[in-house]
Amino acid sequence: MSHPLLPSNQTPLEAALAHVMRPSVDPDVIKTLWDADRCPVRLLPWLAWAMAVDGWELAESEAVQRSLIKNSLAMHRKKGTPWAVRQIIRSLGFGEVVIVEGRLIRRRDGSTTRNGDYVHGAANAWAQYIVKLSRPVTKDQAEMLRSAIERYAPGRSELVALDYTEAALRHNGVARRDGQFTRGTVTK
Template sequence: MAKPSLPTALAGDERFAILCELLQEEFDNLDLTPMLVYLIDVVPSHVLPHLADQFHVMGLEGWRYARNDQERRALIKRASELHQFKGTPWAVEQVLETLNLHGKVSEWFEYGGRPYHFRIDITLSTRGLDGDTFEALVELINEYKNKRSRLQALTVTLMTEAPIFIASALLSGENTTIYPLQTPGIAQTASTFYAAGLVTTETTTIYPLEA
């Protein structure tokens, strides 16, 4: 920070010169970051509610449905744009997108519904939905739609995304046996004769006649 200059009437007073130096030292040590309140990504978390109130996104306009600081900061940064187009299907879809909700608005003439009605299909993949949260979601939609239109149906699809691990293993082997050299085959070209013979011998023994 540049050194401040004293008025001519005080420049010759040594006491004011010393005081000026002391103040300059204090100013140099000041952290001016908290004063940069419109740098939404870096302001302290406790400042966010005040900014949300200033940009008119408290309560039903998104703050109630935001889950964490990241979503709250995103909502504050888009507040001016959302209010500019408030009352259009685009604004409804964008405020849902800002809060990490993937929603599709369909107007009555697109699906043959009742005149001046619309429906919204929302897919939830990173958060659950209970009764209170559902009511807050309906109120959020009613806050950003135009006054004439009526919400006919809100369809919520819960999708679970989880990694699937697929693994396979192949164990193979080969046994090789080496035998002694063998003749692969014998070829016979001569005629083959088959013969059979039977030789029998009969022995008769005569013993002496005994009285």
């Protein structure tokens, strides 16, 4: 704004205050604040806060942050469903997942593989689930991912483990044995 919107009978004090308190934000920027694609990067955390975005601490890039903001409304609409759990993991850039729900073995006819995914005799196993990731995660990422998943999972359900044994670490010098990674499963 090049000139204040004060009337012609302004006092010198009003003119000085208008000059000192002039908005420092360009009006064109204000038009973009509610648009996840056009919002300035420095204001993205505020837009995420306004949209109640969960998992913001796991967003490692600007593209992931913008994706989380764009998906926020749909995520809140479908909170408490397996779709929401899968979507938060996808939005955070951890790829596709398999969710093993209802860990209680119901039949003993050989149709269930005893690989640790299912249990026998646990009364609450019907509400437990395992998330099988397609890429490895560090212990820190797993803790933050667990809290993001639990915000979108059904309230009656219990996340037992984040499993990435199918995407085991390769011995190629990228990951080191420094305690950041586990051998494929992060449990409580």
